[in-house]
Amino acid sequence: MTFKDLIKKDVSAVFMNPDEFSDLHTLNGVQVPVQIDGNEQIEREKRFNQNMDGIYVNQKLIYVSAEDYKKAPGRTGLPKQGSAITLDAKVYRVVDAIDEGGVYSITLEANKA
Numbered sequence: 001m002t003f004k005d006l007i008k009k010d011v012s013a014v015f016m017n018p019d020e021f022s023d024l025h026t027l028n029g030v031q032v033p034v035q036i037d038g039n040e041q042i043e044r045e046k047r048f049n050q051n052m053d054g055i056y057v058n059q060k061l062i063y064v065s066a067e068d069y070k071k072a073p074g075r076t077g078l079p080k081q082g083s084a085i086t087l088d089a090k091v092y093r094v095v096d097a098i099d100e101g102g103v104y105s106i107t108l109e110a111n112k113a
Contacts, residue, residue, distance in 0.1 A: 004101070011102045016065045026088050027064060028072035034087070037061040058112040059095065062087065066102050078104060 015035075016022045022033035037060075069075055079085060079094045085108060086092075092108035 008102050011065050012067070015063075015103065016068065022063075026086070027069070028075055028086055030068075030072045032064060032068035032071060034068075035063040037063070057109050059107060059109045060087070060092065062106050062108060063100075064104050064106065066099060066104055069104055079106060 014020050016033040018024050018033050022035045024031050025034040025036075027034055066078075069079075070077070078099050079097045081094055081096065083094045084091055085094055085106070087108065090110065092110045095107040095109050097104060097106045
């Protein structure tokens with residue numbers, strides 16, 4: 001078994017395991033383990049982008065396994081920039097998405113008044 005095989009096995013067994021690192025969230029209508037990077041979120045909130053007239057951009061950085069992301073109807077691969085994702089009944093726009101060895105790192109944003 002190679003190192004890459006071990007990492008792939010650890011994605012679901014450790015990194016995305018709700019008993020270890022992740023929490024269950026509703027992503028695109030399906031409940032799956034998701035990690036929300038709170039530290040990065042705090043840093044981004046310090047740098048809130050004020051667009052105009054009191055409207056701010058709220059950003060979140062989430063991690064979800066590629067397999068879990070594809071469980072939602074119509075989701076076949078890495079989300080495209082600008083596409084919509086629903087996280088816990090709130091709609092966000094994808095700012096950036098990267099496949100990090102079977103784990104999708106997705107930056108989301110939504111306008112906030």
